[in-house]
Amino acid sequence: MDDFAQASAVENVTCPFCGLLCDDLTVERDTAGALRVGKNGCSRSITFFERGTPPLLPRLGGEDASLQDAIAGAAEFLRRAHHPLIAGLGTEVQGMRAVTSLADKLGATIDHMHSKGFMRNLLVVQNSGWLTTTLTEVRNRVDLLVIIGTDVVSLLPRFFERVVWNRDSLFGQDTAQREIVYLGGQNIDTTAGIAPDGRKPEVLPCEPERLPEVAAALRALVAGKKLAATEIAGIATTALEKLAERLKTARYSVFTWSARAMDFPHAELTVQNITETIKILNQTTRSSGLPLGGNDGDVSINQVSAWISGYPVRTSYGSGHPEYDPYHFSTDRLIDRGEADVLVWISTFDPGRIPPATNLPTIVLGHPGMKFDQEPDIFIPVGVPGMDHRGVLFRMDGVVALPIDRLRSSTLPSLGEVLAAIEQAL
Amino acid sequence: MLLKLTGGTVYDPAHGIDGQVMDIYVRDGRIVDRPREGERIDQEYDLTGKVVMAGAIDMHTHIGGGKVNIARTLLPEDHRGDPVDHTELTRAGCGHVAPSTLTTGYRYAEMGYTAGFEPAVLPLNARQAHLEMGDTPIIDKGGYVMLGNDDLFLRMLAAQKDQNAINDYVAWIIHATQAMGIKVVNAGGISAFKFNQRMLDLDEKNAYYQVTPRQVLKTLARAVYELGVPHPLHVHGNNLGVPGNVETTLNTIAGVEGYPLHLTHIQFHSYGTEGDRKFSSGAARIAEAINRNKHVSADVGQILFGQTVTASGDNMSQFRNAGHAHPDKWICMDIECDAGCGVVPFKYKDQNFVNALQWAIGLEIFLLVEDPWRIFLTTDHPNGAPFTSYPHLIRLLMDKTFRNEIFSRIHPDAQKMSTLASIDREYSLYEIAIMTRAGAARLVGLHDRGHLGVGAAADITVYTDDPDREKMFAKPDYVFKDGELVVRNGKVVKVTWGATHAVKPEFDRGIEKEIAKYFDTYHTVKMDHVKVTEQHIAEDGRNHVIVQACKGRRERTA
Missing domain, CATH: 3.40.228.10 (Dimethylsulfoxide Reductase, domain 2)
Incomplete structure (x- = not known):
């Protein structure tokens, strides 16, 4: 077992930050847990691994709150919702498994931040292969x-x-x-x-x-x-x-x-x-x-959605069973037409992927470095998969899935832990 | 916790029990002889008049991994016809030809099945296969890992590497992928397709490696045997679906020189070229060969009429057959210098001559193979039909009148080309219990499943004896999984998660140096990252690996 308090150079690290999933990086960790990419880095891996993730508390209505209170608050929003939308979905396999479980329970609709592009391929797959x-x-x-x-x-x-x-x-x-x-x-x-x-x-x-x-x-x-x-x-x-x-x-x-x-x-x-x-x-x-493709977990979350529900995302559990509609269940459309009444936005890899502007009550589960134009009702910072906790990601080709590892100690919960706690609290 | 199952009529072929009224005791998930002195019975089920068997085992069903998920993604229109609602107990999903993992587990259990084995785990995609199987509730799972088209094996064969080195590589692959056995699909052919070969017969050479399917099969069959892996080499033959492939299949049987061999979905490999349409049944010759060659077993891969999807590692054959896609869309993939896959939706029609004869050929094989311990009930789910059609298939085997009635309605020219109507055999409950329980467990190497002896896991299915066998096998009264009641009256009453079975043959770990260097030089992942560990499988907090014994590694031969 790694002693995360020690400085160390970890070899053969799998980089979760693009669809190539290069697994030959050396990442150095200092005693404070800051990471530096050594061998086999690239512009993207350096930006993502070396980005500071200051210890951060959840926020309720813009005010610091305990994790328990933030989870209880999120559960309260979701309990009252008629049509929650869980979008963004910048996560890996284990996080997505928790998303599908919660969506099933809530009757929510799920969509990914890159679906607009992903769907262009998927429509071809489903039309002609x-x-x-x-x-x-x-x-x-x-x-x-x-x-x-x-x-x-x-x-x-x-x-x-x-x-x-x-x-x-x-x-x-x-x-x-x-x-x-x-x-x-x-x-x-x-x-x-x-x-x-x-x-x-x-x-x-x-x-x-x-x-x-x-x-x-x-x-x-x-x-x-x-x-x-x-x-x-x-x-x-x-x-x-x-x-x-x-x-x-x-x-x-x-x-x-x-x-x-x-x-x-x-x-x-x-x-x-x-x-x-x-x-x-x-x-x-x-x-x-x-x-x-493969960035922000788009390939991974569609794989999980397909095996759990039979469909890729842009799937709704609203009527008790999964329904797939690449047009009706897009994030933009559900928000613009006011069909969703709560937005849960997830981006664990990239703090730059903030939720679309909306008047909907918004719960964000994301990278601690996220900066918002519009403060969400609830913000729960979660760990970055492949840095703060373990996980599994699919590569761009959808065939090779690799474990991504924990590289340092972290006080941040994983997305899966937070979602499971919310599901429990419903 | 002690259960008593009282007075059922038991069919337990592993112990020669053929319809004997007896009590069964279950303590903490295992079958026991009798209660201890003064031990209280916690729960009793009166099974008077009921039929009791071990839980059924599907030894070949495509339930997890890349191609299955591609099939799911490809066919939203099929899912829409079979939506599955969320309940208090179970999660939402969808069914029919490529069901969601959750629905797959529920429906298998609701049919009295307690285990299913994914027969086409690609080494480089094993993690996905296990992730999907891990999300398949109630039943036990396991996989056969594909070799014989991977570059490293073909390279070793071409370099005439020592059999011991090959055995070490085969064992390493089994460990790295948490597999129960080795499967070979279109030996050397998937690789040959990448070099633009379109067919590869048993003695034809792969254009690059200059090795033949016969060499691949013999070497792998020997490796599996020498490693002591209980499941014989699992072979998807060359020339799937090609008229005349009965010769290839017979030559394959002869080609492994007596090493144990399992020929999968043999129906698709039993075609002759007689008749006006140059398509005929090779079932009699195949059955005769199986009857004569005691080292050979087969599962049928029965087709049943209706919509399905074919999902296979054999992209050479799938590309060849893509013109038959219904609906007209299909996917083929070359994968990692390791394997391939092809997904082609199909609709089998009883008024189509070829489909009608395929249906008859499958049933002829079932009925002409004499030893039920060496023939297995599969539709090669979903390739011949979805697994939910098993009760219908069982009725076809057990009820001659029913069978002949359907036969009389298929394409008339196909009727003329089949001897089916002249075969009187009807399977007995005992024989069904062999092919779906005792025989399947023995074939796969599940030492503590498929039977009701003392020490066995209490995977038990209870049916109402109904002359309509389809009805009977569609809806068991009770299903117990590891001693827990999971299904009552054909409905899930408790969701458990089953386990994953694997074997761990001994080998020389020195081989890893060579494999690691190979991955570093030519692949896009590190060897260590390919490995699926027991910890990975247990990571979801529900699943775990059960290691089944490799009984006796054989003496290595020079």
């Missing part, structure tokens, strides 16, 4: 990586280091020769796509909201159709034709995209054009999708 792959496959097989409308690295800083420019691979590939294509988007930082030998990636930019045209054109070309247009959203048709040919001759191409970045109406149809392109390619060669 897809072919996808996982990080270790990419690391060992990808020969052509098509990155659509994102730089990848602002979400997942070590992506290229971990799975693209790795030196060793299993099947005799010269990984430095991997081809990278950035398709769509404007002013995207493509430096991470430069090969170790200095070879530059191919960049085919377009305005972000014109990505639908580009994705549709690429699908048509891969399907063998001829296009009359000479350019699509500013990209020469010949360049797309060349890309289509390269995809057909590649042995294991991978498409990656950030559904969150596709912020235009019906972006799910663009995701679908990508995933259907992959299906066509697999008639003759191998190709796979690698949707980006």
Whole structure:
């Protein structure tokens, strides 16, 4: 057992702060419990691990309160509520298990802060399905990586280091020769796509909201159709034709995209054009999708929700059984239309993820560093999973789930403990 | 706490008891011989006229892990047809083809089942499988972990590594994933698909490793045997669903040179190519081979008509069959240089020639295999049908009139291609108790389950003897789990959480050095983080691991 009062350097720490779940970090702890990232850090892990978490009391109506009083207050709000909304859901597996238990008991609706983007992928899964792959496959097989409308690295800083420019691979590939294509988007930082030998990636930019045209054109070309247009959203048709040919001759191409970045109406149809392109390619060669995500526990909480209820989030327990509706049960809609009457907002990893502005009674269970524009009725600071207590997180690919560890002593309760206490107090 | 179950008619094949009226005593969750001198009976159940068996064991059911959760996510429309309400006692969820974990546990218990084994735990996804099984109430759980498409094993095989080294790796995987056995799915084929091969027959070489499925199967069957793991190598054959695959299956039986072998969902691997439509029943040949080869067992993977979803590690086959998806959506995944998965919804129709014949082939196999200790009742849930259809399936086996009536309504050309109507056999209650209890426990390696002898865990199911066997098996009067009454009149009355069974074969831990280096060099996780520990499983505060004995590691052979 670790003695958390001692200064120490903990090796092979799993970082919970993005969907890559790198598990090779060294994190140093001083006697006061402050953490510093040593080996294998990145901009994101340094920001998150090294952020101060001052000891903090819960607040009731803006005034310091005991944990017991805050829990009793939260239970009181929830007991009176007809339609509680539990949103944000920035948590890990064990926290989410407690969320589903409470939601079941309360008849609450649950939604995640990143659902808007996540749903763009999910609607495609539930409409036509897809072919996808996982990080270790990419690391060992990808020969052509098509990155659509994102730089990848602002979400997942070590992506290229971990799975693209790795030196060793299993099947005799010269990984430095991997081809990278950035398709769509404007002013995207493509430096991470430069090969170790200095070879530059191919960049085919377009305005972000014109990505639908580009994705549709690429699908048509891969399907063998001829296009009359000479350019699509500013990209020469010949360049797309060349890309289509390269995809057909590649042995294991991978498409990656950030559904969150596709912020235009019906972006799910663009995701679908990508995933259907992959299906066509697999008639003759191998190709796979690698949707980006996993931050703030979005993959984890949807996994838990699916096994507990049968549905991902945007699910309501209001009628006694789970009902799923990706449109009606969105946080924004339930708040805007006044359908929810209490908001429980959860963000345990990121203090920047504060609740949306609302007149609803609001209970926040979150990172102790949270700063509010509008003081919630109740704020209960909880531990950060993977720093203050143990937990389990799913990686972006939804396959690998890793334990995240406690790194220091903490007086903060875990989200699961607080939710269980609230459930008990109802 | 002492219970007395009085005067029931007991079927306990492990002890040769075939419908004998007797009393059973249960103290603190275990079956005991009789009360101690002066010991008070705390509760008595009068079971006069009732049928008493051990709790049923589903030895192959997809209840947890990545592909099951993908199936759930894929099919909200199916869940909507079977909503499950929150009650005072139980939590909300949903049922039908890919039920929520909570509903899965409740419904298994309500059918008299007290254990279910997830047959396709991927090493790199084992944590998820255990998390889901941990949220499956009442029943006991366990898993078979998949090998034979993972890069490290294929690499060892290609390098002609010593069998002892392979055995150490296999044992390490069992420990790291808290498994009950080893499963191989489309041996080498899932890997071959990643190199763009679309079929892989038993003696065809994987394009990269240059090893054949036959080598994979023989090496793994031998490893499992030499490690003393009670459950034989669990094999999902190559060429699933392909007409003519009966030859592959027969060659697979011959190919393991006498090592114990369990062929799973064998119905899907028993197809010939006769007739106008080049699709015929290979059931007679398969049954004959099982009857003759005492080292072989099988579960059927019966299909039943209606909507379901197929969830499999075999993405090579699932991709091939994706055109049949109903509704038209499907998912395939390559996974971690380790495995794969494919999820394809299916609707089996009695007026579709192929589906109708698949239905008949499954039943032919059930009825032509002579030894009920070596054939097991499964639908490969949910691939052939959801597990909730087991009572219907039991009636098909026990009631010839009922069976023939349905047979007379299936596609007429399928009727012409099947001998089903000429088979008179009806399973007895004793035989049903073998295939769903005593035999299943023996096959899986659950030494203290599946029987009602002294010392056994008191997992006990009590039925009303009804000539309508579907009705009888759908709604037991009582189900006891570890001595606690959990179901009365087919409804959950108490929610318990069961346990997870695992085996721990001995091995040389020196192998970890090599595995750790391999993970560091080629993978995206550390070896130590792959491991699922007993503590992880117990972390939810409800579940725990029960270690079942590996009886006798065999002498290593040179």
